[in-house]
Amino acid sequence: MEHAEPPATPPSRLPWDFHPALTEERLRICARMLANARRDALAMASYELGDDPWSVGCRAFAFGRHRLERAASSGDYPWLEVLDDSAHFVFVIGGNGNGVPVRFYRGAAEEPTERTLKRQEVEVQQLSLALGEAEAEDRAFRLAVETDGAGRVDRVVFLALRGEDRVECFWPVPLELPAEAAPGAAVQLRLIADDGYAGPGQVTDRTAPLPPALPRRKAMPDKQWPQTSLF
Template identity: 50%
Template sequence: MSESPSLFPLAEPAPLRLPWEIHPSLKEERLKVCARLLAAARADAVRLAQPRLGDDGWSVGCRAYAFGRKRLREAADKGSHPWLSIRDSSNRFIFRIGEVDVRFFRGSAEEPSRRVLRRYGEEARQMALALSVDITAGLVFRFALEVDEAGGTERVVFLALHGEDGHAECLWPIPLDSAPVKRDRPIGQLTLLGDESLA
């Protein structure tokens, strides 16, 4: 006996959208600038690590997070990127790309934790206004920094996720055009990546 086709065929999953299809503030070049700042901050934290003094993945991660916040704050303060501003400079750190509130984390883009999905009050209110939708849509915007075994940035992914279940509307790996590090000091002395090499 042959099976008859289902009256209710399973729907194909909706294709992922590009960031600028979700909101016009999320332009490709803007996302690249932020990704380069965050990747450079992590690179500096890895270079400064001193395992013989006790640095480990946790301390490097804390330093990378602090360095990332500082890079974004300085870029916003300089005014060279008028679309970049800081919403919350505390340890919750929320920055804005145009009208969109964004946060960043270290970890897998495909498996964000509950902590990553959490929306804070101001972030949730702003999303409702920016997207002109009901707050129950629950989108959160994140940069995921995926790291290699040495702690360096392997890739940066921009995410638009539903905060309730983590379902991705957007999962876009950002092309990182690496710029050469300019050395203005002897090789034996540490040189940090400057923002000017990333713009």
């Protein structure tokens, strides 16, 4: 997938410049959860039964929301909270009631839509607590999940937006870390640890094999079968 070019004058601020709670490690973890959620949605898609990009996208959003909710309630990530668990899902990075509200969407980071920019009331209130009213005015933090032609995650970008057309931070979240290696040795990339859920593919591997198919019954040429119709 070819990305559109970031803003002509790249914003110089990084996520943690806005608030210390927005650390690189935390953003990596959240981005990884969203990437794995879309991976699982694609793995479970049944195009023969009618799945399409829209239905897969809905499932990917639900899976991403669920992963973040499960991680927040696990106690393993005390800096992660859920502020709004509705379809306008808002989560918070940072604890003690002073964290930063963030939302995620699938789409081009360079072209956030009006729906993406819309802020929820609880989001505005939490942002004022975290940054102060002046800094929070017209500002929004988003994670943009960009996909390729097959629907797979290509990259996740952290955005700090202000108003309808001002991008103050455009930071592609690194999803991989180079493993430590001796000088001159080949470097093996390793994925960041996820929230402990392996995904649906691991479940199917543990299921018992299907029994052999029963032999077909011979057709009865002299029997008239009733006609059926599909509704």
